[in-house]
Amino acid sequence: MGDNRIYDIAGIGIGPFNLGLAALCSPIRSLQTIFLEAQPEFNWHAGMLLPGSTLQVSYLADLVTLADPCSSFTYLNFLRKQGRLLQFGIHENNVITRREYNRYCRWVCDQLSNLQFNWRVTDICYQEDQKCYLIMGIHPLAGTKRRIFARYVVIGVGTQPAVPDFAAPLQGDQILHSSQYLKHRNALLSSRKIVVVGSGQSAAEIFYDLLQTGQETGQHLSWMTRSPRFFSMEHTKLSFEMATPAYIDYFYRLSESRKPFTIKQQDTLYKGINYQLINAIYDRLYELMTEGVTVPATLMTNVTLMGIASSNGKDWRLRFHHEEQDQVFELGADHVVLATGYKAAPPPFLKSLRHLVRFDAQGKFDITRRYTIDENHTLFVQNAEMHTHGFTAPELGLGPYRNAVIINTILGTTYYPVDERTVFQQFGVPPQS
Template identity: 70%
Template sequence: MKEDNRIYDIAGIGIGPFNLGLAALCAPLSELQTIFLDAKPEFNWHEGMLLPGSTLQVSYLADLVTLADPCSPYTYLNFLRQHGRLLQFGIHESNVITRREYNRYCRWVCSRLSNLRFNWKVTMVCYEAARQCYTITGSNPQTGAIQKVVARHVVIGVGTQPSVPGFAMPLLGDRILHSSQYLSHRAMIQHSKQVTVVGSGQSAAEIFYDLLQTGREGDQQLAWMTRSARFYAMEHTKLSFEMATPAYIDHFYRLPEHQKTAILQRQDSLYRGINYELINAVYDHLYDRMTEGNVMPATLMTNVALREIRPAGGNWLLRFYQEEQDAWFEQHSRHVILATGYKTTQPSFLEPLHNRICYDTAGNFKITRRYAIDPDHTLFVQNAEMHTHGFTAPELGLGPYRNAVIINTILGRDHYPVDGPTVFQQFSAPQRPNSDGAA
């Protein structure tokens, strides 16, 4: 067994963009000893969806650190400077970057940090009351060697897991797959005669557009099906952007629990919509093929819910329900791509901490405003707080803010500035004054 005898101030579990940003913001703080653990051999962000030309839906300023510390050596602009591309980026005049570029930037940050440990799969976290510390046990996926570290605070950033309908789970493989696996199957799917993409978000749109451009020309039957009422664009207005701020998080956090669920259901276009330019690009591509007399058979349908998949003569028979018409119909497909989103799950390695973690009536983490799931503020979560803090939980641009809050909480002082009221609109009703005039 390999055991690190140090007691770290922070141990991060999972090295995705959020915990990587936390590691970068912790790096210059000499008073914090930190370590970040991940089961993968190296950093790769949504590698199954790193399609050529696909872009982030946020500004390049929403990198790992800029919105908390623009002077950090780990900014995207410094990445460009170090690679001799800063001037060209200025000439390029684009506010967004590709996913592949973002992944390259994150891997560059990884190469400059000494507090990251890959090939470190966490299997159990226990609390030691005597030392007031957490013991984190794990193993090396390649060698099987058992490893342990001890830390006073733990930040859980394991990300979300692909969400797949229950009836499709037993069928997953080379020809029925979640969108997160698309790139590794792309070559085969491009040559398929029948492909059905299920879902309404950005991933579904990117895959459908990719196949429009690269699939079998002339005889590929391509379908894009969604239960959503329309193929809707993500809201792209400045007053809507104000909702991706700490001010709106404060408002949402104070709302009753039953209100939050209903509100989130009405906010799809704030975080699940499709990039406006991409929706238009899909239409323009279909239009251009039509004008050239070379129409690719393509079916686009909304208000249709996939309810069943079963084998049918070497293909798959898909059974859909048209919700507005209360009607059922079927279609065949050789390949099915389920762009059905992601879900938050509670990691099994936290089971020994059940008595320390706070839960709400639905069994979800009861998360404090400062992102802790225990009353002592020693256990924190990243991107697991949509039900408490709102739709901004997966927002890359809010990562530096959340990390600043976590670091400041652990330090007991405000090392990183945290944005105050930075919006023009008011989200909550004015407080009524008491009889003596005080609010």
């Protein structure tokens, strides 16, 4: 099955970032675009769409507003179309739930004609005679072959769940990554002993969800993290200034040897827990105590998971190392939820383009300031640039900015204006007179 026209832009992967790009490209009549996704429909972190869980950014950080507030694809226009705009104003809440954000994104999908689901990319090669890319793929279910041509490609395939190497072969119904939580939630609710491992928002949301429901069954719930504290995300306006193009410019100019150390010092800017959720967990534990309930819960920091073993494939023993006391101890579990984050990796469909793609000494993409990874500046990446551009790579609020940069670069003109003065503080050494 082939499409012989040459598109201007082909986006691979339809997550929030490429969906935002598709929406921002939609009104530009000079651009022919297509966006490809292997899944049958849009769902953003479906395994973590827990009731009441919220985004950690303002509703203004939707797919398009911070690039084009007049777009018909804004969250506020979604509310207008749903007949809920006035009620949202009365609600007076700056953040929305993950489920609501997912509904909004699916609504945007319904408005766009440049999206194709059930389209898994298998290979990309460059056609020198036509100066364009040939993108090959298949329908994941039917197995039918597909192909399209495009002059520019934007890769937004997202990240993959990360688990410790020793846990990878054990994954299943009892040992699972947080991304699979909802799929296994019913079984977890009836489990006797659950250990949640991780320090971020996902671990906190899962612990809180289980804390609401497991007390009637005598469930023992443990939350273990190697972080020295249950860190909350920084929530100050001067910290928010670091999620701006001005800070990206500063970070991008740092030396390659300095960047990893800087990122390690910034966990609370993007990895921490919503402070309201931390307080809600404490309040729930306190409420249970006042009701005379002995809460079978363990919360520990400074502990690193070293191994998981079982003699019968059912009752698990987890080995931890306490970092400050330098002692090893074990914990039993029926179920283990590894809220251990995500990792980026070069997608396999780029294997035919390795001679065109730039890599650094560590084998990671060598990404330009304008998000390209090839010498001709025709291959762009979304949310793969933390090592070059800083912690803002996965930030939803920076998606519209990055998409504006990508569109402006492709068009060779400023279609979407980018704010120049975005901060009051200065990140680098001032010019010397």
